[in-house]
Amino acid sequence: IFWLKSHFWLQGAGSREEVAARDRTLLTMLNARKKIVKEKGAAPTELEEEVAKALFDIEVSPSSDIKAELRDVVISGAKEVEVGKGGGAVVIHVPFRVWKTVRKIQGRLIRELEKKFNKRHIVMVANRTILDKNFKRKGLKVRPRSRTLTAVHEAILEDVVGPTEIVGKRTRISVDGTKLLKVLLDPKDKDKENIESKLN
Secondary structure, eight states: OOHHHHHHHHHHOHHHHHHHHHHHHHHHHHHHHHHHHHHHGGGOOOHHHHHHHHHHHHHOOOOOOOOOHHHOOOOEEEEEETTTEEEEEEEEOOOOOHHHHHHHHHHHHHHHHHHSSTTTEEEEEEEOOOOOOOGGGTSSSOOOOOGSSHHHHHHHHHHHTSSSOEEEEEEETTTSSOOEEEEEETTTTHHHHHHHHHOO
């Protein structure tokens, strides 16, 4: 905080309005930074700061209907990936402890974030831990079913297609041994078309 204040101060005092504007920018940066929870205090990337600022803006917006739920929502990471022909998507990682809250507002939150990140799809995924078969070395007697490789991969797939639901899966195995998983989404869901365009 001291460094940021001195950095802004060194830029010159300026008029009262300029100082007030700089103070507001400083406060926004600090409040947005609270939305990022990194392991071992690692420094956030530029994209993560951009996502955190977008979340903070939605939270303080007077017209937002999800501001109460967003108060507890934090992110642990964000990555940009290439999707389809020249399209991009931002994958936002959320700590598992706040995923229950995110799941309730996922559809509305994704729509709000997509407005701020124009021409980029938003995908929200919870952080999950996979325990391998040597889990007894870590002092655990039983490996929970939710921590197995298959269960975690299925849960991530459900996160990616959220807020709609998966109603069926088909695995097609071709002659050369390659597997193709076909996922069927809920046909009654109004968000289905948006999700399908994102996944294509």
